[in-house]
Structure formats: C-alpha cells, structure tokens
Amino acid sequence: MTVQVKDITVRFGGVTAVKDVSLKLPPGKIVAVIGPNGSGKSTLFNAITGMVKPAAGTIEVDDTRIDAMPPYRRIGLGLARTFQTPRFDPKVTVSEAVMCGFYPVHRTGVFSAMLRLPKAVAEEGDFRERCSDILDDLRLSEFRSLTMNELPMGRVRLVEVARAVANRPKYILLDEPAAGLEREEQRMLSREIRKLADRGVGVLLVEHNFGLIRELAEHVVVLKDGAKLLEGEPETIAKDRAFIDVYLGSAGR
Amino acid sequence: MPAVLRSRLAPIGLLVVIIAAMTPLIAGSAFWLDNSVLVAIFSLLALSVGMAYGQAGILSMAPAAFGAIGAFATSIVTTRYGLSPLVGLALALLLPAVVAYPMARAITRLSPLPLSIATLLLSLVLELAIREGKGLTGGYIGISGIPPLWFADSVFAMHVLSWGLVVVVLFLYANLTDSAVGRAVKTARHDPLRATADGVNVPALLASYFAISASVSGLAGWLYAHHLTYMGPDSLTMHVSIKVVLMAVIGGASTLLGPVLGAAFLTLLTLYLPAAETQGMIFGGVLIFVLLVAPNGVLGTDWGKLIARRSDKQPMAVRPAATEGTA
Amino acid sequence: MYELVEYLLRGALLGITYGLLAFPVSLLFSTTGSVDVALGAYAVLAVAVAYSIGGPVGILAAILATVFASFVVGIISLRLNRPGAVDHVTAVLGTFGLAMFLESLILSVFGTNPMIRQPFDTFWNIGGIRISPQTGINAAVCLVILTALFVVLRKTPFGRSMRASAANPVGASLNGIPVRQIWFATYLLGGLLAGVAGVLILYTTGADYSSAFTLTIWGFGSAIIFGMNSPLRGFAGGLIIGMVQALCSGYLPGAWATAIPLVVIFVVLSMGRMNQIVSTGGRV
Numbered sequence: 001m002t003v004q005v006k007d008i009t010v011r012f013g014g015v016t017a018v019k020d021v022s023l024k025l026p027p028g029k030i031v032a033v034i035g036p037n038g039s040g041k042s043t044l045f046n047a048i049t050g051m052v053k054p055a056a057g058t059i060e061v062d063d064t065r066i067d068a069m070p071p072y073r074r075i076g077l078g079l080a081r082t083f084q085t086p087r088f089d090p091k092v093t094v095s096e097a098v099m100c101g102f103y104p105v106h107r108t109g110v111f112s113a114m115l116r117l118p119k120a121v122a123e124e125g126d127f128r129e130r131c132s133d134i135l136d137d138l139r140l141s142e143f144r145s146l147t148m149n150e151l152p153m154g155r156v157r158l159v160e161v162a163r164a165v166a167n168r169p170k171y172i173l174l175d176e177p178a179a180g181l182e183r184e185e186q187r188m189l190s191r192e193i194r195k196l197a198d199r200g201v202g203v204l205l206v207e208h209n210f211g212l213i214r215e216l217a218e219h220v221v222v223l224k225d226g227a228k229l230l231e232g233e234p235e236t237i238a239k240d241r242a243f244i245d246v247y248l249g250s251a252g253r
Numbered sequence: 254m255p256a257v258l259r260s261r262l263a264p265i266g267l268l269v270v271i272i273a274a275m276t277p278l279i280a281g282s283a284f285w286l287d288n289s290v291l292v293a294i295f296s297l298l299a300l301s302v303g304m305a306y307g308q309a310g311i312l313s314m315a316p317a318a319f320g321a322i323g324a325f326a327t328s329i330v331t332t333r334y335g336l337s338p339l340v341g342l343a344l345a346l347l348l349p350a351v352v353a354y355p356m357a358r359a360i361t362r363l364s365p366l367p368l369s370i371a372t373l374l375l376s377l378v379l380e381l382a383i384r385e386g387k388g389l390t391g392g393y394i395g396i397s398g399i400p401p402l403w404f405a406d407s408v409f410a411m412h413v414l415s416w417g418l419v420v421v422v423l424f425l426y427a428n429l430t431d432s433a434v435g436r437a438v439k440t441a442r443h444d445p446l447r448a449t450a451d452g453v454n455v456p457a458l459l460a461s462y463f464a465i466s467a468s469v470s471g472l473a474g475w476l477y478a479h480h481l482t483y484m485g486p487d488s489l490t491m492h493v494s495i496k497v498v499l500m501a502v503i504g505g506a507s508t509l510l511g512p513v514l515g516a517a518f519l520t521l522l523t524l525y526l527p528a529a530e531t532q533g534m535i536f537g538g539v540l541i542f543v544l545l546v547a548p549n550g551v552l553g554t555d556w557g558k559l560i561a562r563r564s565d566k567q568p569m570a571v572r573p574a575a576t577e578g579t580a
Numbered sequence: 581m582y583e584l585v586e587y588l589l590r591g592a593l594l595g596i597t598y599g600l601l602a603f604p605v606s607l608l609f610s611t612t613g614s615v616d617v618a619l620g621a622y623a624v625l626a627v628a629v630a631y632s633i634g635g636p637v638g639i640l641a642a643i644l645a646t647v648f649a650s651f652v653v654g655i656i657s658l659r660l661n662r663p664g665a666v667d668h669v670t671a672v673l674g675t676f677g678l679a680m681f682l683e684s685l686i687l688s689v690f691g692t693n694p695m696i697r698q699p700f701d702t703f704w705n706i707g708g709i710r711i712s713p714q715t716g717i718n719a720a721v722c723l724v725i726l727t728a729l730f731v732v733l734r735k736t737p738f739g740r741s742m743r744a745s746a747a748n749p750v751g752a753s754l755n756g757i758p759v760r761q762i763w764f765a766t767y768l769l770g771g772l773l774a775g776v777a778g779v780l781i782l783y784t785t786g787a788d789y790s791s792a793f794t795l796t797i798w799g800f801g802s803a804i805i806f807g808m809n810s811p812l813r814g815f816a817g818g819l820i821i822g823m824v825q826a827l828c829s830g831y832l833p834g835a836w837a838t839a840i841p842l843v844v845i846f847v848v849l850s851m852g853r854m855n856q857i858v859s860t861g862g863r864v
Contacts, residue, residue, distance in 0.1 A: 049450065051449070071450070072452050075449075080450075087450075088444075089443040092439070096436065099433075100436045100437065103437050103451045104452030110434055110465070113429055114425040115425070115428070120428075124432065306669070312672060312673055366669060371850075373793065374845060374846050377797065381838055385834065495677075498676070530684060531684060533685075536680055536684075538681055539677075540677030540680070541656060541674055544656060544674045545655075
C-alpha cells in the first residue's frame with residue numbers, strides 16, 4: 001500500500017531529465033523531494049501523474065502498475081497534484097475552483113445531471129458541503145465568492161491545495177505549495193499538510209524551503225541533475241556535506 | 254436579490270414569461286407565428302453553438318450540417334418509408350451525435366482549433382453528399398411533402414411545441430452546466446492540463462459534450478423539416494452555420510439566453526434586409542463589429558465595467574494571470 | 581501508366597497555387613498559433629479585382645485589396661489577443677466573419693460568373709502532355725516567393741523576432757520583441773501571399789465567388805500534410821493535395837472527386853499533426 005517509483009528515467013529529446021530515480025511514498029507519510037532548479041523534481045512529478053512518459057522504470061500505486069495509464073485514470077486511483085505555477089481560470093470563483101476538484105469522485109452520469117435526478121441533487125449538495133468544509137479548514141471561506149484573479153498569489157496556492165484535497169486522495173503531490181506564502185499562511189499550510197498525513201494521506205512534497213521540510217518531512221530525497229544524490233531523514237541530510245555543497249551552496253545561503 | 258432570481262433556472266423562467274406574453278399578440282398572424290417558429294429553431298441551433306463554443310471552446314462550423322443530418326433523417330423516414338415523425342426525432346437526435354463523437358474524438362486531443370477546421374470539412378463534404386445522394390436525399394431537387402407533425406399540425410401548435418422544446422433544452426443545458434461535468438468542460442476549455450489533473454479524460458469529455466451539442470442541432474433540424482415540409486441541398490448550408498454562430502456570439506455564446514436573443518435579433522433583422530447576396534456583408538460586418546466591441550456578446554458582457562473602463566481612458570490592466578504566470 | 585503520369589504532373593502544377601496558399605497558413609500558425617480562415621476569400625477577392633480591372637494595374641490592385649483585407653483581420657486579432665492571454669478560437673471566428681463579408685461582397689459586385697483569364701493559346705508539349713506556359717510562370721513566381729520567404733525568415737532580424745515570438749510569446753515580449761506588431765505583420769504577409777496566389781489562380785483554373793472556403797481548405801490541407809512549421813513543407817503539401825485532386829478527378833466520378841481530397845485532409849488532421857505543435861508550447 002504505497003506509491004512505488006522504481007528506476008524512472010525521463011528523456012526529452014537527447015536530454016535526460018530524470019535518471020534511474022526510485023522512491024517510496026507510504027500512506028500517512030510526508031516525503032520531500034529537494035534539489036536545485038532543473039534537477040528534475042517537477043519532471044518526476046509529471047512522470048508519476050502521467051503528464052510525461054518515462055523512457056524506463058515502473059510506477060505502482062497500491063500494487064497496481066500505473067505507468068501505462070493515462071493521467072486521468074491515475075487521478076481516479078487516488079492521486080492528486082498541484083502545479084508549481086498554479087493553473088486556473090481567472091474568471092472562476094474560489095468555491096467553483098474547489099468544486100472542480102470533486103470530478104474524480106462524481107458518480108452521476110451526464111443524463112441524470114441534465115435531468116437533475118434526486119441522485120444528482122444529493123451529490124451536488126454533498127459536494128457543496130464538503131467544499132465549504134475544505135474552505136473553512138484552509139481559512140478561505142471569506143474569499144469564496146471572489147474570482148481567482150482577485151486573490152493574492154499565496155491564497156491562489158492554497159486554493160490549489162484545496163482543489164487537490166477535494167477528492168479525498170490517498171496520495172497527494174504538492175509542487176512548491178509554500179512558494180510566495182506569508183509566514184502565517186505557511187504555518188497554516190504546514191498544519192494542513194500534517195493533518196492530511198495524520199488522516200493517512202501520503203504526501204509528496206517538492207519544496208525549496210528546508211525549514212518547512214525539516215518541520216514536516218519524515219524522509220527527504222535529494223535530486224541533482226536528474227539523479228538521486230542521497231536520501232534519508234531531514235536531520236541527517238541537513239548535516240551531509242554533499243547536500244550542503246549542492247543545495248545550500250547553489251542557493252547562495 | 255431573492256434566491257429565486259439568482260437560481261440557474263431564472264433565465265428560463267424569464268424566457269417562459271416573455272414567450273407567454275408574446276403569444277397572444279402574435280396568435281392571430283400566421284406570418285408572425287411562422288417567424289416565431291423559425292426563431293425557436295434558430296435558437297436551438299444557436300444553443301448548440303453555445304454549448305460547443307461557449308462552454309467547451311469548440312468553434313463548430315457545422316451546426317447547420319448536424320441540423321441537416323437530423324432534417325434529412327426525418328424527411329427520409331417519413332416520406333420514403335412512411336414511418337412516424339417520432340422515429341425521425343429519435344434519428345435526428347442520435348445520428349448527429351454518432352457523427353460528431355468519433356469526429357471529435359479523432360481530433361480533439363488537445364486543441365479545439367483543428368476541430369473547427371474539421372467541422373468546416375464536414376460541412377463541405379455533407380453538402381456534396383446531399384447533392385449526390387439522389388436516391389436518398391433527392392439530390393438538387395430535395396425532398397418535398399414532408400408530413401407536418403400530427404400532434405402539432407397548425408402553425409400555432411408548432412409555435413408552442415418549438416418554444417417548449419427550447420425551454421426543455423435550456424433546462425437540461427442549465428443543469429448540465431451546473432454539474433461536475435459542466436465544470437470539467439469549462440476547465441478543459443480554459444486549460445486541458447488543469448482538467449487532466451482534476452481527473453478528467455479531456456478528449457472523451459469534450460467529444461461527448463460536442464456530441465450532445467450536435468444532438469441539439471439535430472433536434473432543430475427535425476423541427477425545421479416538419480415545419481417547412483421541404484428539405485433541399487440549399488436549406489441548411491454552411492452559410493446558415495455561420496449565421497447561427499453569429500447569433501450565438503452576438504447574444505453571448507457562454508450565457509443561457511444569449512443564443513436565443515441572438516437568434517431572435519438576427520431573424521427579425523433578416524426580415525427587413527435587402528437582397529440575399531448582400532446579407533453576408535451585413536452578417537459578416539456585424540460579427541466583426543461584435544467581436545471588436547464585446548467579444549462575449551450582449552448578455553455575456555459586463556456593460557457597467559466596460560463603460561467605466563472606456564470613460565477612464567486607462568490602458569487595459571494586465572490580468573494577474575498573465576503576469577504571475579511568467580514568474 | 582502514361583495517364584497516371586499525366587494526372588500526377590497536372591496535379592503537381594495545380595498544387596503550386598495551393599502551396600502558395602499554404603505559406604500564409606503555416607506562417608501564421610507557427611507565429612501566432614492562429615488560423616486565418618479568410619485566406620481563401622482574399623484569394624477570390626484578388627481573382628475578382630484582377631479579373632475586372634485587368635493587366636498589371638489589376639494585379640497590383642488585387643494585391644492591395646487583399647493586403648487591406650488582412651489588415652482588418654490583423655486588427656481584430658490584435659484586439660483579441662495579447663501575449664499570455666490569447667484566444668485563438670475567437671480570432672478564427674473573426675476571420676470567418678470577414679470571409680463571409682468578402683464572399684457576399686464579391687457576389688454582389690462581381691456576380692456569380694466564373695472568373696478566369698487564359699492569356700496563352702500556345703501550349704508546351706512535354707512528353708506528349710500539353711501544358712500551358714502559365715504553369716511555368718506559376719512555378720517561377722512560387723520559387724521566387726519561397727526563396728524570399730526563406731531569406732526573410734532565416735537571415736533577417738524580422739525573421740528572428742518572428743521565430744522568437746512563435747516559440748515563446750511571453751518570453752519574447754519580455755525581451756523587448758514587439759510580439760504584437762510581429763503578429764500583425766504576419767497577418768499582412770498572409771494577405772499579400774494569398775493575393776499573389778489569387779492572381780495566379782485567375783490565370784490558371786479561375787474561381788467564382790463561392791470558391792473561398794474550398795480554397796482555404798486546400799491551403800490549409802497543404803500546410804498540415806507535412807507539418808505546419810515550414811513553408812517549404814507547405815509547398816510540398818500543396819503539390820500532394822494537387823496530385824490527390826487530379827487523381828480523384830481522373831479516376832473517380834463527379835462529387836467523389838471533390839470529396840476525397842477533403843477526406844484526405846480530415847485524415848491528416850486526425851493524425852494530430854496540428855496538435856503536436858500546439859502541445860510543444862507550454863512547459864508543464
């Protein structure tokens with residue numbers, strides 16, 4: 001019962017973006033992926049969710065091979081993701097955006113939706129309720145009827161997270177969720193991530209902020225030039241010479 | 254504002270009121286009843302464009318072509334095989350969807366642009382097929398003597414029936430828009446990758462939605478055939494398609510009532526326009542004008558905001574989406 | 581066999597004008613990501629103007645008229661699109677509007693008669709196949725334009741900016757490249773090329789007011805058959821479409837001859853040639 005990534009290699013033309021990377025994401029754990037820009041973090045994410053095709057390697061979710069599945073079926077299996085650059089329709093309201101996240105769990109067909117059969121009414125009501133719960137949890141309730149382009153970027157990222165957790169995923173992949181967030185928002189986000197993990201959701205986190213990783217992650221994978229440099233507990237990693245050279249060194253800290 | 258007015262069904266209620274108020278005024282005039290039926294038929298075609306273009310972002314140049322499929326289907330089964338118009342109705346709903354789905358499936362992998370070219374191809378091929386299918390479609394002569402509907406055999410009954418169908422379609426459309434599927438379609442229109450990450454099978458969803466919109470066109474074609482009792486190669490051509498797209502765009506393709514408003518406006522305008530050959534100039538000109546002034550159509554534009562912006566004489570603010578997207 | 585060769589040759593010669601229409605399609609698509617459906621209408625406009633005025637003045641007026649028409653489309657597209665916030669489908673809709681306008685204008689001013697001029701009554705005899713010297717002129721004009729286009733795109737700053745704004749409009753505009761002006765210029769260039777194509781069509785196969793959309797489709801089909809990103813491929817595509825058409829009209833009955841090339845284009849479309857280019861655009 002884990003997400004198992006084994007020896008994934010992704011090539012773009014002649015460039016190898018990810019090379020023989022393996023990682024394990026058990027339910028209820030928070031695993032962080034860290035590395036300088038261009039080290040293949042996002043590509044790894046895209047490979048897991050199916051937005052790029054790996055040249056080699058296997059990906060399993062709960063013992064089901066998913067590496068040949070189209071992305072939407074992987075999402076249906078209980079994966080969810082956010083994007084590094086939030087992608088959203090600027091004219092959509094916050095609550096509508098979160099409502100979109102329920103798509104994988106909707107069960108009413110096109111015809112019962114058109115006819116508004118009682119089943120469809122019940123489901124729609126259920127989604128609205130869950131949506132307002134999620135917005136409450138992330139302190140977004142007061143913004144619910146604002147459109148996305150009226151929100152500050154930090155909140156937009158939170159809406160992204162809200163949208164991803166809407167379908168109650170088993171595993172969630174967060175691509176730099178804390179970038180551009182104020183301290184207070186960051187703290188709230190990290191509480192939410194912790195809560196997700198406590199509920200048994202496996203969280204895969206791409207993050208630049210090592211403080212946040214230290215606080216949250218049980219396991220850290222360091223990527224460099226597409227390959228795994230080292231992995232281990234955050235405290236061990238933080239003391240590792242190679243890590244400090246590659247990561248903190250290049251970050252100029 | 255009371256909740257009733259904000260409900261998704263409010264515009265439909267408004268339409269029902271307007272039609273109910275209009276009916277006694279035009280009930281005595283065959284001319285106006287006839288035009289009212291035409292407006293309803295064109296409303297259905299324009300609603301089909303509203304669904305495909307306004308919601309799913311697929312610019313279809315084939316609403317009239319799908320309508321022609323429905324119209325010829327019912328004409329053929331009623332005149333050649335003597336079957337009930339209801340059989341024709343089933344075919345008129347089914348066949349356009351059967352043509353539209355695989356076509357969209359083959360083409361909408363990512364971009365709706367190629368699909369709009371494909372609908373143009375479909376229109377051209379279909380027009381050829383109608384002219385050549387002599388035994389079936391009557392070729393250049395067409396099919397005349399299509400029986401009127403036995404349950405709506407007066408113009409007045411047709412007026413009631415066709416507007417009733419418009420209201421039914423609007424009801425279904427409004428419900429669909431406000432559902433998981435409707436939201437997914439809107440997301441897919443804006444950003445297919447985002448929709449994929451929501452767990453949407455984008456090509457299949459857009460193709461199904463396009464097929465449903467084609468069925469609405471087919472329904473319009475069914476009404477058209479039984480109303481005019483004649484169907485020929487020049488009845489529902491690509492020029493009708495462009496006119497219908499224009500109707501949807503003028504009124505506001507992404508709104509519920511926009512296509513209906515556009516259909517009413519253009520049908521009335523056509524009554525007072527000069528010769529047929531100059532009509533294209535007027536329609537084309539109006540389309541360009543609307544796109545320049547209010548690309549979202551009359552009902553889709555926030556006029557207050559637009560006028561305020563004009564009078565401020567301020568350069569258009571760059572949307573945050575554009576700037577932040579590059580950061 | 582001999583017949584087949586004749587069809588292929590005639591088809592290729594016919595395809596030259598399609599290749600010329602394919603230039604603006606692929607140029608516009610690779611630069612702005614949009615499609616101008618009115619291209620065929622520009623060409624018919626050029627046919628009509630050159631036909632009614634006649635001579636070199638007519639040719640000049642024809643090309644001016646098409647450039648003016650594409651100017652209108654350029655304005656519409658500028659109004660609707662900005663780098664980072666583009667709505668191609670609406671812009672395409674605008675070009676439909678213009679196509680409709682032009683078709684109706686041509687119909688009301690010039691009538692329904694087919695417009696054609698064939699100034700040569702002598703024929704070249706190539707291996708027993710009679711060919712009008714006009715096709716020689718067509719090929720020459722096309723080669724000159726192809727070369728000029730190649731030089732402009734590859735060797736001038738304008739061409740470089742054009743390619744940059746095609747690859748990444750937002751990035752290009754941040755680097756000071758006037759992306760919107762480049763887009764506008766591309767529309768004008770499209771009008772110019774369609775005008776030239778129209779003049780050649782007048783002297784080759786002729787056209788009438790209703791040819792606009794079919795011509796757009798031929799140009800479009802030529803452009804996608806080998807991939808949209810190069811005018812040279814578009815030219816080759818034009819030859820192929822011409823040959824398919826010639827073969828169909830040689831061996832198939834009436835309407836099939838018109839329908840099959842359309843179906844061929846549909847098949848090419850469904851192979852996803854156009855999508856491949858779109859999908860390389862944004863980074864995931």
